[in-house]
Amino acid sequence: MNIINSARLVVAASLSLALAGCATTSQEAFRQNPKGVPKVDICRTLLQTQDPNFAREMVAELTRRDVNPYECPSMVQKQDQAGAALAVIAVGGAAVAYCANRNCGGGGYGGPAYPGNCYSYYDRAADGSLCGYRAAMVRPGGY
Structure with a gap:
């Protein structure tokens, strides 16, 4: 559904x-x-x-x-x-x-290749908060 x-x-x-x-x-x-x-x-x-x-x-x-x-x-x-x-x-x-x-909160900078919400520091997590240091591009190894 x-x-x-x-x-x-x-x-x-x-x-x-x-x-x-x-x-x-x-x-x-x-x-x-x-x-x-x-x-x-x-x-x-x-x-x-x-x-x-x-x-x-x-x-x-x-x-x-x-x-x-x-x-x-x-x-x-x-x-x-x-x-x-x-x-x-x-x-x-x-x-x-x-x-x-x-996980449908959607970030804007990750593009379709990134499956989650927090690709970039400025994206929003599913709960609406800023991703910040939880973002994939900030973490070693990305995802």
């Missing part, structure tokens, strides 16, 4: 995990314990429901919690943005881990 396919897989998995927390609430769960349902989940469900009776119940619960139902779009948007930010962080971390294990 190449790095592009691996990155796509990581992105898809990260987005799935991030958005898994962005769930709506079923009528049964809401009616069993309305106080146990987070405000943002009530808002998300309120914005998506087609049932006017269920919508009234959710508006009543939000009002009981001193939440204006008109704030719901903003609350849901903030949660979505936070989920997207977490996905970006997860993807970045996965990419760093992938490259650290596969």
Whole structure:
């Protein structure tokens, strides 16, 4: 599996995990314990429901919690943005881990004949640090 396919897989998995927390609430769960349902989940469900009776119940619960139902779009948007930010962080971390294990940080001066990252003193290692005295051209024997 190449790095592009691996990155796509990581992105898809990260987005799935991030958005898994962005769930709506079923009528049964809401009616069993309305106080146990987070405000943002009530808002998300309120914005998506087609049932006017269920919508009234959710508006009543939000009002009981001193939440204006008109704030719901903003609350849901903030949660979505936070989920997207977490996905970006997860993807970045996965990419760093992938490259650290596969030596794909890439130096610029070694050319295609050198298999690693640190040919020159000024190249970057897979972890992003300067190669410096770890570089092949500085060490006796090269590699």
